[in-house]
Amino acid sequence: MVPMTESLAHPHLRFAPPTTAPGEPRDIVILGSTGSIGTQAIDLVLRNPDRFRVTGLSAAGGRVALLAEQARQLRVRTVAVAREDVVPALREALAAQYGTGEPLPEILAGPDAAAQLAATKCHTVLNGITGSIGLAPTLAALESGASLALANKESLIVGGPLVKALAEPGQIVPVDSEHSALFQGLMGGPMKEVRKLVVTASGGPFRGRTKAELATVTPEQALAHPTWAMGPVITINSATLVNKGLEVIEAHLLYDVPFERIEVVVHPQSYIHSMVEFTDGSTLAQASPPDMRMPIALALGWPERIPDAAPGIDWTKAHIWEFFPLDQEAFPSVPLACHVGTLGGTAPAVFNAANEECVDAFLKGGLPFTGIVDTVAEVVAEHGTPAPGTSLTLSDVLEAETWARARARELAARAARTPSEARA
Structure with missing residues (x-):
């Protein structure tokens, strides 16, 4: 890979993406x-047909009608689904979308289908999969040499050393609004002048509540995010601030900044997406309305910006932007994540997998809201400290995740049987 410019002192800015013919x-x-993420990316592509051409789509398989409609709109070559049982329904949906005699796209199916698709020749792979199942596609995209627009933070968190070993400097362009903001803010000076990364959090729907007040939170209340429209797992993670803990680990891995120099601050309005503080005391903040199309567009178009990707700030109106320190007693997920990130090895995989199981238990009514992070902390403690100098393999990650999920389910089931004693 040829450096994009030698004058920039940031490793994350030096990647030269695969070339595209002029005008193509x-x-x-x-x-x-x-x-x-996927539907918003498709909106951007359809509004910019001169810039982007989608060659492949993947999905879990729960919305085959929408997947078939997207395939027809974009005229893709390949469609991938994780669930093999939905292939007949997908074929039927594709046939209904396409004209008589018109060739249908190739179908890949099974748990490895997304990774197969990620390995095909293209300029950019946007990984918008939710959960650690996105790790294999992330590794496949990096191995292929494509630029990786990464929205699947879990793949970096659970397989950090594996991902970093494969990635060329700057090959990963983050899609998370916070990491996109840091990505842009870090252009303001060399890394030696960076004092601190400040990651903003909306605070979720329960900002200001004590831990005791959070004990009776219902799934319906936790799913009502005040700012962002997201899937259920990410929405619950935002309510517990586990999502922010994951983002701190991701920032550490993306930018090689130690945990003690990454700070979380609560910003309810969600206009400032994150900040970079420099050694002279100045701080650069990236601000835009809470709309994921902007960071998606930056990742897809990098190193160019896509005009009118999302609305800008309306400066004809008054704005009040507030900032509050994080209440670590009510929301202990961030310090727990920093501890996990410091442990390294398979600890982040255990943290993430246990959390996914605990969120599922909470949504099904089998675990109290505060029990999510408490149970995750218990699983992490049982997992222990990785042996120093131990190298990480994909099988290590998968084995640790399997154990963590099973143990989290056991602890959640125990909490459901004895709710008054579970968190004593």
């Missing part, structure tokens, strides 16, 4: 196309 749109593969 970039070939894009979208993983998780029927989810929130």
